[in-house]
Amino acid sequence: xxxxxxxxxxxxxxxxxxxxxxxxxxxxxxxxxxxxxxxxxxxxxxxxxxxxxxxxxxxxxxxxxxxxxx
Ligand SMILES: [Zn+2]
Numbered sequence: 001x002x003x004x005x006x007x008x009x010x011x012x013x014x015x016x017x018x019x020x021x022x023x024x025x026x027x028x029x030x031x032x033x034x035x036x037x038x039x040x041x042x043x044x045x046x047x048x049x050x051x052x053x054x055x056x057x058x059x060x061x062x063x064x065x066x067x068x069x070x
Contacts, residue, residue, distance in 0.1 A: 013041040028058025
């Protein structure tokens, strides 16, 4: 899956609430990310068209191998 790519192969962009002008589907939980909700955009550097929108906690918890932020 896309999210298995190494961190250096992904660009993580933070979307502020005012920038979230439409709803997206989060692949982590298959729930909507509501319009106006701050979230993350994960962009594979090799395939930017495959970017995904994630809730912050869903991205943080997609794998439990790397504890803590950053
Ligand atoms: Zn989610």
